[in-house]
Amino acid sequence: MTLYTQVDSNIRKTWFLITVFLILIIALGWVFSYIFESPLILYVAVIISIIWSFSSYWYSDKIVLSLTKSRPIKKEDNPELYRIVENLSITAGLPIPQIYIIDDVSPNAFATGRDAKHGVVCVTQGLLDKLEKSELEGVIAHELSHIGNRDILLCSVVVVLVGMVALLSDWLIRSLFWGRRNRDSKGSLGLIMLVVGIAAAILAPLVATLLKLAISRKREFLADASGVLLTRYPEGLAKALEKISQDPNPLQVASNATSHLFISNPFRKKAISKLWMTHPPIEERVKALRQMSI
16 A cells, blocks of 8 residues: 555545444434434434534544643754654655644654644653654654554544544443333333343444554554655664553553554553554564665
8 A cells, every 4th residue: 555545545434434433323312212212312413423523523633632631842842853843844745743742751652633734743751751863753754654644634533433432322321220211111122122222332332442443554554664764764763663662651641542543552561462452563563664674
């Protein structure tokens, strides 16, 4: 997959995911409107799903930055970091993104924004403290590649929509146990719909999570390769990934909703299987990078 096909693919995936989540939330609303004999629930579900989906497109970056407690910095706050971002942005032919910092000792980074004109690169203080300049350049080039590839829109939208489905499902399950319900008025059909409703509320967050994990992990390999094209130094990013993955400090502000955004797993724990991994194994990424320098 080339850079240009990746951009087109990510735009299509973004709208596909928004459509899937719209259908998922409306389906939940329909099931529970039947159970509670209230068409209002369906109408509310439709309105919420539409508003939330479009909000995820326009405001996902602001939501992500708020969730990660990131703060903006100016050129005078860290001239060296700003110069690295500025030089690599010019090399990549991208507008200079906003720069944010997370006050955390764990080294990590991510990019967000709906397009290149609204791009954001965010790094932790730990990353600035623990990486050498060439390694930091490798990480920044990787994140700028995510901006150029339009990965940032796809990943940021997923954060918002997955969280929406989880909250809605939790509310619906609680309403079954503590709200008013008329199970017996429709006999066996009502009981069947009640069971369907419970199953839907439990399975919806799982489906949403699987959709998040289904985002191609090739985007990380492609961002690694694209980043190397900017720095011309694969070893810089390879060493950075090793340092980040070997650091024992978990990132305190990370959550299941935002973990896939970061350059490396922020939780410092191994996944049970590759099915549940948000990132390709660091060993595979480092191996691929070092093969580029041969």
